[in-house]
Each structure stands twice: as C-alpha cells, then as structure tokens.
Amino acid sequence: MNEPTRSIVVECPAKTNLTLAVGKPHQEWSGRHELDTIYCAISLTDTVKVTEKPADTGFSLELDGTHLGDLASSQADMRRNHAVLALFAMAEAAGREPNVALSIAKRIPVGGGLAGGSADAAATILGLNELWDLHWPVERLQQVAATLGADMPFCVAGGYARGTGYGERIETFASQSPEAQSLRSQGFAGPLVVGAYQSQLSTPEVYAAFDQIGAGDGDANHLQKASISLHPRSGQAIESAVKAGATHAFVSGSGPSVVAFTPTAAIRRAVIEAWKRSACVDRIIAASAPAVPSVSRHGNAIQ
Numbered sequence: 001m002n003e004p005t006r007s008i009v010v011e012c013p014a015k016t017n018l019t020l021a022v023g024k025p026h027q028e029w030s031g032r033h034e035l036d037t038i039y040c041a042i043s044l045t046d047t048v049k050v051t052e053k054p055a056d057t058g059f060s061l062e063l064d065g066t067h068l069g070d071l072a073s074s075q076a077d078m079r080r081n082h083a084v085l086a087l088f089a090m091a092e093a094a095g096r097e098p099n100v101a102l103s104i105a106k107r108i109p110v111g112g113g114l115a116g117g118s119a120d121a122a123a124t125i126l127g128l129n130e131l132w133d134l135h136w137p138v139e140r141l142q143q144v145a146a147t148l149g150a151d152m153p154f155c156v157a158g159g160y161a162r163g164t165g166y167g168e169r170i171e172t173f174a175s176q177s178p179e180a181q182s183l184r185s186q187g188f189a190g191p192l193v194v195g196a197y198q199s200q201l202s203t204p205e206v207y208a209a210f211d212q213i214g215a216g217d218g219d220a221n222h223l224q225k226a227s228i229s230l231h232p233r234s235g236q237a238i239e240s241a242v243k244a245g246a247t248h249a250f251v252s253g254s255g256p257s258v259v260a261f262t263p264t265a266a267i268r269r270a271v272i273e274a275w276k277r278s279a280c281v282d283r284i285i286a287a288s289a290p291a292v293p294s295v296s297r298h299g300n301a302i303q
Contacts, residue, residue, distance in 0.1 A: 006297075007051040008130045012123035013041040013158050013291035014114040015151055016252040016259045018188050022210060022222040032150070032166040033207060039151075039170075040188060041158035042259070043291040046116060047105040048083060048123035050131050059087055059098045065106030082117035085148055086124040093144050094134055109283070111200025113227070113253030115151040122155035126295050142170060151253075158292035180290075187247035187261055191288050193271055195237045195258040195281030201230060206254040220250065227255030234258050236280040244270040261289075 016039075023034030053060070061078050078084060083102050091098040102124060108116030125141050128134070138157050145152035150167030160173040160180050173179040183189065209226035216225035228235040234256045241249035241260035245267040249260040258281065262268035268286075275281045 005052055006131060007049055008127040009047060009049045009296050010123035010127045011045040011047055011294045012119040012126070012155060013293065014044045014046075014108045014116060014119055014194075014287075015155060015158075016040050016042055016114065016289075017221055018183065018248075020221040020223060020253065022207075022215065025211075026166070029166050035150070035163060035165070035167045037163045037167060038183070039154045039161045039163055040183070040289050041155070041160075041291045042114075042192065042194070042287045042289045044108055044114070044194060044285055044287040045291075046108050046119050046123065048120055048127060049101075049103040050087075050124060050127035051101040051103070052131060053099040053101050055097065055099055057099050059084065060101045062101070062103045063106060064104070082121040082148065082152075083124040086121035086145070086152075087128065089144050089147055090125055090128045090132075094128075094132060096132055100128070100131070107285075109194075109196040109257055109285075111202070112196055112257035113201065113203075113251065113255045114194070114257050115155055115253065118149055118151035118155045121145065121148055121152050123293065125152075125156060126293055130295055130297065156293070159290045175290075187263060189289055190261070190263055191265075191268055191286070192259055192261045193241075193268060193275075194252070194285040194287060195234075195241075195260070195275055196283040196285055197231070197233065197256050198282045199231065199256065201227060201254060201256050203254045206230065221253075223254050224251040227251045231256035233280050236278060237275060240274040240278050240280055241271045244274040246271050 018038040018040050021036040025031050025033045087098050108114050129136050141156050142153035145156050146168040153168050153170045154161050157172050162171040206226050215222035234251050237258040238249045246260040252259045260271050262271050
C-alpha cells in the first residue's frame, strides 16, 4: 500500500515598512542600497501548499488568484518565481531533490511594495522545513532566505523587526519587548486598511527615481516621494486617509500600495468612504498588525 502524500500549508503575511531609511548603494551588494528599516507583518496573506512528489519527477507550480499581475503573463519564467527559487535554495541547503509541488493562492497584491513574492518564498521555506522534517531553527531558515532577497528573512518570522544591511540582517522584536511595545504605543498595531492598485511599480525604477530626487521632507519612508512621483494616486490616498482620521498613512515599501492604520471602526469606515469617493485606490483590503506566519499539516496547526 502506498503511503499517503504529505502536504504542508503555510499562511504567510505581507510586510510593510513602518520606517525605511535609504542610504547609498553598495557595489558589493550588486548595487543595492544600504537600508535601516522597521518591518511590520500584516495579516494579508498568501497561502502556499507544499506537497511531496515521487522521486525524479521534479517540481511543479500552480498559481491561483484574481489579481496575479505579471505572474499570469505567458512570458513569466516559472523558474524565476520566488517560491521556486526558495525551493531550489532549500533543496541545496538540505541535500534534497526538489521533487515538490507548489500551489500558491495569491491575495497579496503583486508589485505593490508588500513583499508578496518574498512572502511566498518564506512560506515555501517554512513549509519545506516541516515537509522534510528538518526542524531547523528560524535563524537557519533566515540564512537561506537571505540568499534570495532583502525582505525574505523578515517574512520567515513576521511580527516586528529591524532590518539593516540591504534589509537582510534581521533583529526580530519579541512581542513583549520594549521595541514592540513602543511601536504599539505609537499606533502601529491593530486594524488597518490597504489601498491597492491594478498597476505595479518596479522596485529598481523606484530606487532610480529616489537616486534622482531623494527623500521627501519628514517622510519616514525615504522611497515615498519617488514612489508618488511615479504613481501620484498613492499620494492622494495618503492625503485622503489622514484627513479621514488615520493615525498613520504611508506608501508601503517601494509602493504603490498605501497602508493606513485605523484605530477605531468609525475611522476605518471614514477612510474607506474617502477612498471610494475619491477613487484614489483600486482595491481596499482590511487587515491588522502585527501578524506571523502559520504552518499546518492537514488543516492542523503546527506549534
């Protein structure tokens, strides 16, 4: 009798940057800029399922979702998908063959500054750690993630964290740490809404604009001015949210998505109504912060 096929399901949150200080580019980092950022995971998730396949059958990838953006293009190279790259990286690190089926249900906007691709990669890493019975600690998983991209090590753990280097050096803030409590007291916790767009922004394009025009006065996210210069509706969404009572409203990462913290139901309704009235966003997504990934086997949570 054949053993049942094993599957692991991971819900991995999107990220935003509560602050994002951008320094100079470094040649040794392939031109990436030096960053000092406070990451925050939000409860908008992609669902990634990793399933074992028979030996010598290779990998497969299935994508599902209403707003797949460039991922749905017939020109998209499946082998360059972040989750697939994470599969290859984990297989190499663990000395395993990548005989795995990946299934991704996308809800995080593509190309929106919310690290949807990084979340998929992190979910794959977390899922394979369980599927292959590796039992590696988060720190080792983050080392694998760091070889793939700046946001991925953070996405493996979620919550709050400080990122330095080009974003890959992660100092996680425990939920009861002074740093986490300070962020909560500043209003960076609880209910929020995301203003999302059909259009996407290329991160290199935003950084190129930043290199030309710099950061805006008082912007905690140094990329916000550059992002708005390329996508003015994001600026309109921020202005509308603040006028409606949001405690914080800003471009998420390199944009164009906008995150607005809404501490009360009345403020949340006011922000949503303002965004709808002004048509300054294409989609409105309710979420909360902070959030962490969840890993389950056959629908049962794994501690």
